[in-house]
Amino acid sequence: MGFFDKFKSSRDIAKEEIKEVPWKLLSDVSQLDKILEESKSKPVGIFKHSTRCGISKMVLRGFEREYDLDDEKASIYMLDLLNYRSISNEIAAKFQVFHESPQFIVLENGQTKNHASHQSISVDQLK
Numbered sequence: 001m002g003f004f005d006k007f008k009s010s011r012d013i014a015k016e017e018i019k020e021v022p023w024k025l026l027s028d029v030s031q032l033d034k035i036l037e038e039s040k041s042k043p044v045g046i047f048k049h050s051t052r053c054g055i056s057k058m059v060l061r062g063f064e065r066e067y068d069l070d071d072e073k074a075s076i077y078m079l080d081l082l083n084y085r086s087i088s089n090e091i092a093a094k095f096q097v098f099h100e101s102p103q104f105i106v107l108e109n110g111q112t113k114n115h116a117s118h119q120s121i122s123v124d125q126l127k
Contacts, residue, residue: 021067023047026077029090035077036094039107043074045126048088048103050081056102059121063104066123074126 026035026046038044047063050056067076081088081101092099095107100117106125107113114125 021064021076022071023076023078026079026087027084029087031077032087032090032094035075036107036110038075040110042072043113043126044107045074045076046079046091046105046107047076047121048079048081048091048099048101048105050101052082053101055118059102059118063121063123068123069126076126 035044035046047060049060069076079087079091088099091097091105095105095112095115097103097105097112097115102121103115103117104121104125105112105115116122116125
């Protein structure tokens with residue numbers, strides 16, 4: 001351990017403070033029925049993310065910075081819109097929400113409880 005290893009930058013400290021988000025990949029339309037069932041025991045969030053969109057990336061980073069929930073309190077899924085657009089279309093139909101990107105949908109008791117897009121996305125919606 002060198003002398004400079006004792007010092008941490010503000011960036012290193014910030015990284016330590018961020019709780020890792022326990023993302024589950026949403027990659028098959030058959031998962032939607034399981035997600036609905038799961039929402040009967042705890043809230044479930046679906047984050048629809050466009051991997052080529054700067055705004056979507058910015059919103060995702062902000063969401064991850066503020067995320068502070070335990071797995072027991074909520075489940076969180078990530079949908080890559082570019083690779084799984086058909087799943088996004090099924091989400092819009094099944095959960096009765098218009099497609100937006102980025103978009104965050106909260107399910108509770110088998111129903112859509114809340115949804116938001118762009119800068120309106122917040123961890124508080126899942127809480």
